[in-house]
Amino acid sequence: MIKEVIVVEGKSDTIAIKRAVEADTIETNGSAIGEEVLRRIALAQERRGVIIFTDPDHAGERIRKIVGRHVPGCKHAFLPQEKAFYKGDIGIENASPEAIRQALSELRTETSDATGEIAWEDLMEAGLIVHPDAANRRLLMGKLLGIGYANGKQFYKRCTSFRISKAEFDKALREMERQTGGV
Structure with missing residues:
Protein backbone atom coordinates (compact mmCIF):
# COMPACT_ATOMS: atom_id res chain seq x y z
CA MET A 1 0.00 0.00 0.00
CA ILE A 2 1.30 3.42 -0.93
CA LYS A 3 1.16 5.67 2.11
CA GLU A 4 0.56 8.92 0.21
CA VAL A 5 -2.70 9.83 -1.52
CA ILE A 6 -2.31 10.05 -5.30
CA VAL A 7 -3.94 13.01 -7.04
CA VAL A 8 -5.26 12.06 -10.49
CA GLU A 9 -7.55 13.71 -13.01
CA GLY A 10 -10.49 11.30 -13.14
CA LYS A 11 -12.13 7.92 -12.53
CA SER A 12 -10.30 6.17 -15.38
CA ASP A 13 -6.98 7.23 -13.87
CA THR A 14 -8.03 5.89 -10.46
CA ILE A 15 -8.92 2.55 -12.06
CA ALA A 16 -5.52 2.39 -13.80
CA ILE A 17 -3.69 3.28 -10.56
CA LYS A 18 -5.58 0.59 -8.62
CA ARG A 19 -4.69 -2.02 -11.29
CA ALA A 20 -1.02 -1.19 -10.70
CA VAL A 21 -0.75 -0.53 -6.94
CA GLU A 22 -2.77 -0.43 -3.76
CA ALA A 23 -3.38 3.26 -3.15
CA ASP A 24 -5.98 5.89 -2.37
CA THR A 25 -6.67 8.63 -4.89
CA ILE A 26 -8.27 12.04 -5.07
CA GLU A 27 -9.76 12.91 -8.45
CA THR A 28 -9.62 16.53 -9.59
CA ASN A 29 -12.30 15.92 -12.25
CA GLY A 30 -10.36 17.91 -14.81
CA SER A 31 -8.53 21.20 -14.72
CA ALA A 32 -11.35 23.23 -13.17
CA ILE A 33 -10.29 22.21 -9.68
CA GLY A 34 -12.68 23.45 -7.02
CA GLU A 35 -11.82 24.77 -3.60
CA GLU A 36 -13.32 21.67 -1.93
CA VAL A 37 -10.96 19.37 -3.87
CA LEU A 38 -8.00 21.58 -3.02
CA ARG A 39 -8.97 21.44 0.68
CA ARG A 40 -9.14 17.62 0.52
CA ILE A 41 -5.71 17.52 -1.13
CA ALA A 42 -4.28 19.88 1.53
CA LEU A 43 -5.69 17.67 4.29
CA ALA A 44 -4.25 14.57 2.62
CA GLN A 45 -0.85 16.29 2.38
CA GLU A 46 -1.01 17.19 6.07
CA ARG A 47 -1.94 13.68 7.22
CA ARG A 48 -0.40 11.26 4.70
CA GLY A 49 1.46 13.15 1.99
CA VAL A 50 0.41 13.63 -1.64
CA ILE A 51 1.72 12.40 -4.97
CA ILE A 52 0.59 14.41 -7.99
CA PHE A 53 0.26 12.04 -10.95
CA THR A 54 -1.46 13.80 -13.85
CA ASP A 55 -1.59 13.12 -17.57
CA PRO A 56 1.53 14.08 -19.54
CA ASP A 57 -0.28 16.78 -21.53
CA HIS A 58 -1.10 20.47 -21.26
CA ALA A 59 -4.18 19.94 -19.06
CA GLY A 60 -2.27 17.61 -16.75
CA GLU A 61 0.53 20.15 -16.41
CA ARG A 62 -2.01 22.86 -15.59
CA ILE A 63 -3.51 20.69 -12.82
CA ARG A 64 -0.03 19.87 -11.50
CA LYS A 65 0.77 23.61 -11.25
CA ILE A 66 -2.54 24.49 -9.55
CA VAL A 67 -2.23 21.73 -6.95
CA GLY A 68 1.47 22.43 -6.38
CA ARG A 69 0.79 26.15 -5.88
CA HIS A 70 -2.03 25.53 -3.35
CA VAL A 71 -0.47 22.53 -1.59
CA PRO A 72 3.31 22.92 -1.28
CA GLY A 73 5.68 20.02 -0.69
CA CYS A 74 3.87 17.44 -2.82
CA LYS A 75 5.72 14.60 -4.49
CA HIS A 76 5.44 14.30 -8.26
CA ALA A 77 5.25 11.24 -10.51
CA PHE A 78 5.84 11.70 -14.23
CA LEU A 79 4.79 9.32 -16.99
CA PRO A 80 6.42 9.68 -20.42
CA GLN A 81 3.90 10.51 -23.17
CA GLU A 82 4.65 7.39 -25.18
CA LYS A 83 3.73 5.21 -22.19
CA ALA A 84 0.39 7.02 -21.83
CA PHE A 85 -0.67 7.05 -25.49
CA TYR A 86 -3.42 4.89 -27.01
CA LYS A 87 -5.41 5.53 -30.18
CA GLY A 88 -4.78 9.27 -30.21
CA ASP A 89 -5.45 9.72 -26.49
CA ILE A 90 -2.83 10.62 -23.87
CA GLY A 91 -3.61 9.74 -20.28
CA ILE A 92 -2.62 7.79 -17.18
CA GLU A 93 -5.58 5.50 -17.91
CA ASN A 94 -3.75 4.22 -21.03
CA ALA A 95 -0.56 3.25 -19.20
CA SER A 96 0.36 -0.29 -18.30
CA PRO A 97 0.54 -1.25 -14.63
CA GLU A 98 4.32 -1.62 -15.06
CA ALA A 99 4.66 1.93 -16.44
CA ILE A 100 2.59 3.29 -13.54
CA ARG A 101 4.68 1.42 -10.96
CA GLN A 102 7.87 2.70 -12.64
CA ALA A 103 6.65 6.32 -12.51
CA LEU A 104 5.68 5.92 -8.84
CA SER A 105 9.12 4.50 -8.04
CA GLU A 106 10.85 7.64 -9.37
CA LEU A 107 9.12 10.36 -7.34
CA ARG A 108 10.43 13.90 -7.17
CA THR A 109 9.65 16.36 -4.38
CA GLU A 110 9.30 20.02 -5.23
CA THR A 111 10.83 22.49 -2.83
Whole structure:
Protein backbone atom coordinates (compact mmCIF):
# COMPACT_ATOMS: atom_id res chain seq x y z
CA MET A 1 0.00 0.00 0.00
CA ILE A 2 1.30 3.42 -0.93
CA LYS A 3 1.16 5.67 2.11
CA GLU A 4 0.56 8.92 0.21
CA VAL A 5 -2.70 9.83 -1.52
CA ILE A 6 -2.31 10.05 -5.30
CA VAL A 7 -3.94 13.01 -7.04
CA VAL A 8 -5.26 12.06 -10.49
CA GLU A 9 -7.55 13.71 -13.01
CA GLY A 10 -10.49 11.30 -13.14
CA LYS A 11 -12.13 7.92 -12.53
CA SER A 12 -10.30 6.17 -15.38
CA ASP A 13 -6.98 7.23 -13.87
CA THR A 14 -8.03 5.89 -10.46
CA ILE A 15 -8.92 2.55 -12.06
CA ALA A 16 -5.52 2.39 -13.80
CA ILE A 17 -3.69 3.28 -10.56
CA LYS A 18 -5.58 0.59 -8.62
CA ARG A 19 -4.69 -2.02 -11.29
CA ALA A 20 -1.02 -1.19 -10.70
CA VAL A 21 -0.75 -0.53 -6.94
CA GLU A 22 -2.77 -0.43 -3.76
CA ALA A 23 -3.38 3.26 -3.15
CA ASP A 24 -5.98 5.89 -2.37
CA THR A 25 -6.67 8.63 -4.89
CA ILE A 26 -8.27 12.04 -5.07
CA GLU A 27 -9.76 12.91 -8.45
CA THR A 28 -9.62 16.53 -9.59
CA ASN A 29 -12.30 15.92 -12.25
CA GLY A 30 -10.36 17.91 -14.81
CA SER A 31 -8.53 21.20 -14.72
CA ALA A 32 -11.35 23.23 -13.17
CA ILE A 33 -10.29 22.21 -9.68
CA GLY A 34 -12.68 23.45 -7.02
CA GLU A 35 -11.82 24.77 -3.60
CA GLU A 36 -13.32 21.67 -1.93
CA VAL A 37 -10.96 19.37 -3.87
CA LEU A 38 -8.00 21.58 -3.02
CA ARG A 39 -8.97 21.44 0.68
CA ARG A 40 -9.14 17.62 0.52
CA ILE A 41 -5.71 17.52 -1.13
CA ALA A 42 -4.28 19.88 1.53
CA LEU A 43 -5.69 17.67 4.29
CA ALA A 44 -4.25 14.57 2.62
CA GLN A 45 -0.85 16.29 2.38
CA GLU A 46 -1.01 17.19 6.07
CA ARG A 47 -1.94 13.68 7.22
CA ARG A 48 -0.40 11.26 4.70
CA GLY A 49 1.46 13.15 1.99
CA VAL A 50 0.41 13.63 -1.64
CA ILE A 51 1.72 12.40 -4.97
CA ILE A 52 0.59 14.41 -7.99
CA PHE A 53 0.26 12.04 -10.95
CA THR A 54 -1.46 13.80 -13.85
CA ASP A 55 -1.59 13.12 -17.57
CA PRO A 56 1.53 14.08 -19.54
CA ASP A 57 -0.28 16.78 -21.53
CA HIS A 58 -1.10 20.47 -21.26
CA ALA A 59 -4.18 19.94 -19.06
CA GLY A 60 -2.27 17.61 -16.75
CA GLU A 61 0.53 20.15 -16.41
CA ARG A 62 -2.01 22.86 -15.59
CA ILE A 63 -3.51 20.69 -12.82
CA ARG A 64 -0.03 19.87 -11.50
CA LYS A 65 0.77 23.61 -11.25
CA ILE A 66 -2.54 24.49 -9.55
CA VAL A 67 -2.23 21.73 -6.95
CA GLY A 68 1.47 22.43 -6.38
CA ARG A 69 0.79 26.15 -5.88
CA HIS A 70 -2.03 25.53 -3.35
CA VAL A 71 -0.47 22.53 -1.59
CA PRO A 72 3.31 22.92 -1.28
CA GLY A 73 5.68 20.02 -0.69
CA CYS A 74 3.87 17.44 -2.82
CA LYS A 75 5.72 14.60 -4.49
CA HIS A 76 5.44 14.30 -8.26
CA ALA A 77 5.25 11.24 -10.51
CA PHE A 78 5.84 11.70 -14.23
CA LEU A 79 4.79 9.32 -16.99
CA PRO A 80 6.42 9.68 -20.42
CA GLN A 81 3.90 10.51 -23.17
CA GLU A 82 4.65 7.39 -25.18
CA LYS A 83 3.73 5.21 -22.19
CA ALA A 84 0.39 7.02 -21.83
CA PHE A 85 -0.67 7.05 -25.49
CA TYR A 86 -3.42 4.89 -27.01
CA LYS A 87 -5.41 5.53 -30.18
CA GLY A 88 -4.78 9.27 -30.21
CA ASP A 89 -5.45 9.72 -26.49
CA ILE A 90 -2.83 10.62 -23.87
CA GLY A 91 -3.61 9.74 -20.28
CA ILE A 92 -2.62 7.79 -17.18
CA GLU A 93 -5.58 5.50 -17.91
CA ASN A 94 -3.75 4.22 -21.03
CA ALA A 95 -0.56 3.25 -19.20
CA SER A 96 0.36 -0.29 -18.30
CA PRO A 97 0.54 -1.25 -14.63
CA GLU A 98 4.32 -1.62 -15.06
CA ALA A 99 4.66 1.93 -16.44
CA ILE A 100 2.59 3.29 -13.54
CA ARG A 101 4.68 1.42 -10.96
CA GLN A 102 7.87 2.70 -12.64
CA ALA A 103 6.65 6.32 -12.51
CA LEU A 104 5.68 5.92 -8.84
CA SER A 105 9.12 4.50 -8.04
CA GLU A 106 10.85 7.64 -9.37
CA LEU A 107 9.12 10.36 -7.34
CA ARG A 108 10.43 13.90 -7.17
CA THR A 109 9.65 16.36 -4.38
CA GLU A 110 9.30 20.02 -5.23
CA THR A 111 10.83 22.49 -2.83
CA SER A 112 9.91 26.14 -2.40
CA ASP A 113 13.46 27.20 -1.52
CA ALA A 114 14.68 26.20 -4.96
CA THR A 115 18.35 27.03 -5.19
CA GLY A 116 19.39 24.42 -7.68
CA GLU A 117 22.83 23.99 -9.15
CA ILE A 118 21.57 24.18 -12.74
CA ALA A 119 21.92 27.55 -14.45
CA TRP A 120 20.01 28.81 -17.50
CA GLU A 121 23.34 28.70 -19.36
CA ASP A 122 23.58 24.94 -18.65
CA LEU A 123 20.33 24.46 -20.54
CA MET A 124 21.64 26.54 -23.45
CA GLU A 125 24.94 24.63 -23.59
CA ALA A 126 23.05 21.31 -23.48
CA GLY A 127 20.88 22.37 -26.42
CA LEU A 128 17.73 22.25 -24.31
CA ILE A 129 16.81 25.83 -25.26
CA VAL A 130 17.70 27.99 -28.28
CA HIS A 131 18.50 24.89 -30.35
CA PRO A 132 16.76 23.59 -33.47
CA ASP A 133 15.93 20.29 -31.72
CA ALA A 134 15.49 21.71 -28.20
CA ALA A 135 11.97 20.29 -27.68
CA ASN A 136 13.04 16.72 -28.49
CA ARG A 137 16.16 17.09 -26.38
CA ARG A 138 14.07 18.32 -23.40
CA LEU A 139 11.71 15.38 -23.93
CA LEU A 140 14.59 12.90 -23.63
CA MET A 141 16.31 14.75 -20.76
CA GLY A 142 12.99 14.97 -18.92
CA LYS A 143 12.69 11.18 -19.14
CA LEU A 144 16.27 10.61 -18.05
CA LEU A 145 15.93 13.00 -15.10
CA GLY A 146 12.45 11.76 -14.18
CA ILE A 147 10.88 15.24 -14.39
CA GLY A 148 8.77 14.87 -17.52
CA TYR A 149 8.54 17.07 -20.60
CA ALA A 150 8.26 20.84 -20.27
CA ASN A 151 8.96 23.97 -22.28
CA GLY A 152 12.30 25.71 -21.65
CA LYS A 153 11.24 27.94 -18.77
CA GLN A 154 9.28 25.19 -17.04
CA PHE A 155 12.15 22.71 -17.57
CA TYR A 156 14.53 25.14 -15.86
CA LYS A 157 12.05 25.65 -13.02
CA ARG A 158 11.75 21.88 -12.55
CA CYS A 159 15.53 21.47 -12.48
CA THR A 160 15.74 24.02 -9.68
CA SER A 161 12.59 23.14 -7.74
CA PHE A 162 13.38 19.42 -7.82
CA ARG A 163 16.99 20.25 -6.94
CA ILE A 164 18.58 18.44 -9.85
CA SER A 165 22.29 18.38 -9.08
CA LYS A 166 24.90 19.35 -11.65
CA ALA A 167 26.29 15.80 -11.46
CA GLU A 168 22.83 14.31 -12.08
CA PHE A 169 22.24 16.73 -14.97
CA ASP A 170 25.63 15.99 -16.52
CA LYS A 171 25.09 12.23 -16.24
CA ALA A 172 21.70 12.52 -17.98
CA LEU A 173 23.24 14.79 -20.62
CA ARG A 174 25.95 12.21 -21.36
CA GLU A 175 23.30 9.49 -21.66
CA MET A 176 21.20 11.70 -23.94
CA GLU A 177 24.23 12.35 -26.15
CA ARG A 178 24.98 8.63 -26.23
CA GLN A 179 21.42 7.80 -27.24
CA THR A 180 21.23 10.49 -29.90
CA GLY A 181 24.75 10.06 -31.23
CA GLY A 182 25.75 13.51 -30.00
CA VAL A 183 23.32 15.27 -32.33
